[in-house]
Amino acid sequence: MNKQEFWVVGGLYSDTRFTRLEEGTRAVEGPFPSYEDAESTWKERTQAHRSDACARFTIVACAPNPRRKAA
Numbered sequence: 001m002n003k004q005e006f007w008v009v010g011g012l013y014s015d016t017r018f019t020r021l022e023e024g025t026r027a028v029e030g031p032f033p034s035y036e037d038a039e040s041t042w043k044e045r046t047q048a049h050r051s052d053a054c055a056r057f058t059i060v061a062c063a064p065n066p067r068r069k070a071a
């Protein structure tokens with residue numbers, strides 16, 4: 001059985017509409033085996049950028065790939 005994976009994605013956006021990432025600021029971290037592990041990294045990233053109104057990070061859950069064989 002494949003398990004769900006979690007990723008932390010985000011970066012610095014050009015404005016507070018959050019529609020365009022600034023060049024070179026994209027961040028993708030993971031996969032994490034649990035939501036709690038991803039949340040820990042998410043908290044680190046958001047705390048590091050708490051004074052920047054154009055920074056945004058989120059946790060993304062990926063559905064298992066049915067074609068990938070379980071280890």
